[in-house]
Each structure stands twice: as structure tokens, then as C-alpha cells.
Amino acid sequence: MSIILNKVYYSYEEKTAFEAQALKNVSLTIEDGEFVGIIGHTGSGKSTLAQLLNGLLCATSGGVYYNGRDIYESDYDKKELRGKVGLVFQYPEHQLFGTTVFEDVCYGPQNLGYSQKETQLRAFGALRSVGLPETCWYHSPFALSGGQKRLAAIAGVLAMGPEVLVLDEPAAGLDPKGRDEIFGLIGKIKEESNRTVILISHSMEDVADHVGRIVVMDHGSVLLDGAPGEVFLRYKELERAGLAAPEAVYLMRDLRERGFLVNEKATTLAEAKASILEAFS
Amino acid sequence: MNLIEAGKLAYEYIIRDEEDNVTEILRALDGVDLQVGQGDFVAILGHNGSGKSTLARHLNALLTAEEGTLWIDGKDAMDAGNAWDIRKSTGMVFQNPDNQIVAGVVEEDVAFGPENLGIPPIEILKRVAKSLHAVGMSEYRRHSPNRLSGGQKQRVAIAGVMAMEPKCIVLDEPTAMLDPSGRKEVLDAAERLNREKGVTVILITHYMEEAVRAGRVFVMDQGKVVMQGTPREVFSQVEELRGYRLDVPPMARLAHELRKEGLRLPEGILTRQELVEALCRLS
Numbered sequence: 001m002s003i004i005l006n007k008v009y010y011s012y013e014e015k016t017a018f019e020a021q022a023l024k025n026v027s028l029t030i031e032d033g034e035f036v037g038i039i040g041h042t043g044s045g046k047s048t049l050a051q052l053l054n055g056l057l058c059a060t061s062g063g064v065y066y067n068g069r070d071i072y073e074s075d076y077d078k079k080e081l082r083g084k085v086g087l088v089f090q091y092p093e094h095q096l097f098g099t100t101v102f103e104d105v106c107y108g109p110q111n112l113g114y115s116q117k118e119t120q121l122r123a124f125g126a127l128r129s130v131g132l133p134e135t136c137w138y139h140s141p142f143a144l145s146g147g148q149k150r151l152a153a154i155a156g157v158l159a160m161g162p163e164v165l166v167l168d169e170p171a172a173g174l175d176p177k178g179r180d181e182i183f184g185l186i187g188k189i190k191e192e193s194n195r196t197v198i199l200i201s202h203s204m205e206d207v208a209d210h211v212g213r214i215v216v217m218d219h220g221s222v223l224l225d226g227a228p229g230e231v232f233l234r235y236k237e238l239e240r241a242g243l244a245a246p247e248a249v250y251l252m253r254d255l256r257e258r259g260f261l262v263n264e265k266a267t268t269l270a271e272a273k274a275s276i277l278e279a280f281s
Numbered sequence: 282m283n284l285i286e287a288g289k290l291a292y293e294y295i296i297r298d299e300e301d302n303v304t305e306i307l308r309a310l311d312g313v314d315l316q317v318g319q320g321d322f323v324a325i326l327g328h329n330g331s332g333k334s335t336l337a338r339h340l341n342a343l344l345t346a347e348e349g350t351l352w353i354d355g356k357d358a359m360d361a362g363n364a365w366d367i368r369k370s371t372g373m374v375f376q377n378p379d380n381q382i383v384a385g386v387v388e389e390d391v392a393f394g395p396e397n398l399g400i401p402p403i404e405i406l407k408r409v410a411k412s413l414h415a416v417g418m419s420e421y422r423r424h425s426p427n428r429l430s431g432g433q434k435q436r437v438a439i440a441g442v443m444a445m446e447p448k449c450i451v452l453d454e455p456t457a458m459l460d461p462s463g464r465k466e467v468l469d470a471a472e473r474l475n476r477e478k479g480v481t482v483i484l485i486t487h488y489m490e491e492a493v494r495a496g497r498v499f500v501m502d503q504g505k506v507v508m509q510g511t512p513r514e515v516f517s518q519v520e521e522l523r524g525y526r527l528d529v530p531p532m533a534r535l536a537h538e539l540r541k542e543g544l545r546l547p548e549g550i551l552t553r554q555e556l557v558e559a560l561c562r563l564s
Contacts (some may be wrong), residue, residue, distance in 0.1 A: 175328035177526035202460035
């Protein structure tokens, strides 16, 4: 089970004066159960990539394979694919529309053709797993707080029972506690189901703290691909691509320049802390 | 007198159902006291729903409070009739750059504000050139805004406010949708306006490390100002901030945790440079 992108190109407004190439020769293999972070500057092609993964956008050239099958084959069931690769858009709370939270969450499984009973069971399960208190399930989604709305929107995608969860900037606009809560939830979902999770973000700290692999996009191409410790060591390339490594990486560099033997591959505050304590005690 | 003086300011959102019956009253501001002097650079922190943005909208007369006092640049903001005058004194930049760009060419977008103030065309041209220069966007003046990066769009939005020559600029989470280099561009531009032009800057943000650059930090919770002080004073209260769903900048957090583990680091470390120096002095 895997997602393979083979030499994918994508252009917006192709063959017009406004043609803009969003992806150029992107080849990627994402294995089952991986936790991947896709980072890149604004306009680097991250969100375009996300929409290719579940067939919302169709590559201008190149192939996308899901579990060994070419999703562009004429008899491939795109609807089923959208249930399997669940996409949580940026600011997903803007897409809430149901009269109650519960109804909103039911919308996805209903459209995938599940029976009413199965739909409701899935909605219950999804609302529980995002931790929304039962008291607000039958309220209007618009009466929820910003963070809760976002949880409801994520529940709407989880209710479809996706094998792969793609989240586009899930923490944008949230306060620090809200950010911790969302990433805690994503980590929990990952752990419980061992789904493949693809996290799109431009916050290096968030990505460093959670994922096992980072793909760096720059002007529509893959610039770097590897473990956080390796990718963030190449912070000069990241800076050229409009990004930056987490503060912990720069701290390690500064301390090494001052002659301290700290771990240069530490990317999170926890790793930096452990390394400093070792070097200074 | 301070540029902004708020005393016991209160505002309620009244939510009505389809029959116009009141179903809920949300007290978004519940007695805010705030003083901001001319030329200050202040940051306002607070969790989602703490009242930051409601407060910001009062500073620009988009909302008018029902209780308390609010004076902006010597004008009474409790009187909705002063709204237009107040908007000449304080300009506002919002979170999403795409929601505040109105024209098809950068310099036309920047000219929109002064045009609406009835400024003579010759003067507008001067102001547009000056404002775009101040945010480092002069070379893009004939570009289409929709081809710019997020950080560049936000800088154009700031230039649009600057062209109205306000005394104060309120930035409501201006970097929430930007990548790291975009965030840096916007903050550098705001800081430069403050330092070089003496513009009062009020920065509302969820990024603790951005607030470090301010001279003074206000923390809001449940519609009130609950903490205020220099960044060093506020960010030394790690546990209290966590109680308000906030955090401290990453390096301050690390210093705090290292201190708990027994390293003899001084209080009040905020930046990476400070932490490196403090660690060097240890050995």
C-alpha cells in the first residue's frame, strides 16, 4: 500500500496567457503508515500537491498511483479514492454548513453511499476520536469556538474512514494551546490507527516535533526529502527557499561554534534540552 | 495624553435567532484598561476568543463599545460619529492578505485609502511612492497584487494603511498565513515604521517570538487585560501564561526547562543569542 507520484507536472490555466506551472517533475513515494511533513514557502506547490493526492486536481502530465493502481485510468473509482484519501483543507471550519455538528459530520459518509445506520456510527466514532464534547454535537457548528469548529471539520473527514489523512496547515490561526491540541490529536489518530498522515505546513517547529520524514518543496519541485535531523541540517538551502530550520537547530549550531559538543541533529526543543544537559553536566 | 486610553471598556455580541429573539450574549470585552503612548510598539497576546480582535476593531472604530471610555488620538471613540476621524488616526491590517487587496495594480491599491480621504492626486502619488518605499515594495509598484507572495501582499496592505498617514497601525495577526520569510518581511517592515517614522504599532499575534520584538506586551483573557509589562517581565511567567492557553518563545521555554533541571541560568532569557551567552558563561 502506497502513494506514488511519478514525474508529475501541474499547470494552472494551461494553454492560456495566465499559465502558471505549480508542480514540476515531482516524484515521490509515500509508504503505508508514514508520517510525512510537506513544507515549502507560499506558492511552492504544497496545496496543489495535496489536491493531486485525492484526485481533486488531475496532473497535467505524469502519473499518480494509489495502492498500485493508476488513478487516472478511466475505470478508476475517484469517489472511492476521495473517501480513502481524506483531505482536510486550510481553514476547514469555513466549509461547515450543517444545521448541527452531527449532521455536518454525517455528510461525507452519506455521500460515499453508506446506510443511515453506518453513517451515524461513523459520525459518532469520528466525533469521539476528535474529542468534541457530546454536549455540542447537536448544536449549530457556528456556535462552536474556532478550535472546536476545526475539530468538527476534521471529524467530518475522519467519518469517511480514510486510509490516508492529508492536513493542509491544520494549526493556522490557532493559539499556542490550540496548536498543541490539534497536533496532539493528529498524533493520537496516527498512533491509534497507524494511518498514513501527510502534514502540510510552513511552521518548521510543528513539523519537526511530529513527523518522521520531511519533503521540502521549492518553486514546484522537491528540494529535499529525508528525516528531520538531516533536512534541517541543510538550513542554508532551506533559507534560500524562503524557509528556516527550527530555532533548536540554530541553537545547536551556535553552541557548536562556541566549542560545545552538542548534538547537531537535534531538531526539537526536547532533543536540544537532552543534548545540552549532557554537555553541561 | 496617551495616543490610546481605554478604561473599563466593554462590548457584547448579541446573538439572535431567526425571529430576532436574543439567544445569547457574549461579553467579548469585559472592562479593558489599556494605555498606548505615541510611538510605542506593543504586542497583544491572548488565546482564540480572548477578545483581542474585538479590541482591535474598537481601535479602528469598526465597533463602538457600550460601556467604559476610549480615547484615540484625543477623540472620543464612544461616539460613533467620530468613526471617520478615528480611522484617519489608526489604520488596520488584517490576517488574510487576499481579503484586503482591492485593485489590480499594486500602486492603485495603495492609493485607495488616501483617495477615499479626498487627498489631492499629486499628494497621493507622493504618499504612494513613500509608503511603498517604506515597506520595501517600490519595485513592484506596477505589478498585479495577485502574483505576489503572502508576505509581499501583507507589505502592500501595510503600505496602503501608511499612505493614509495614520499615527497608529493595528496589525491583527498579520503573519498567521505566511511562511517564515514572509513573517520576517512583515515584522521587519512594521518595526522599521515604528523606529524610523515614529508610527505607533499594535501587533496582535499568536506567535510568542514575535511579541519579543515589542516594547510592551499585553495579555488578554476573557475580555480583560490580565498581564502587562516588558516582554522579559511577561515571558518570565511561564506557568501563568500556560494558564491563559499561551506559551513563551521557544528559547525562553528551553531556558526555563534547563533551569528546572538544575542548570544555573539567569531568569528572563528570551532569545537564542541570550541563551547561548548564558550557557557560555556557565562553563
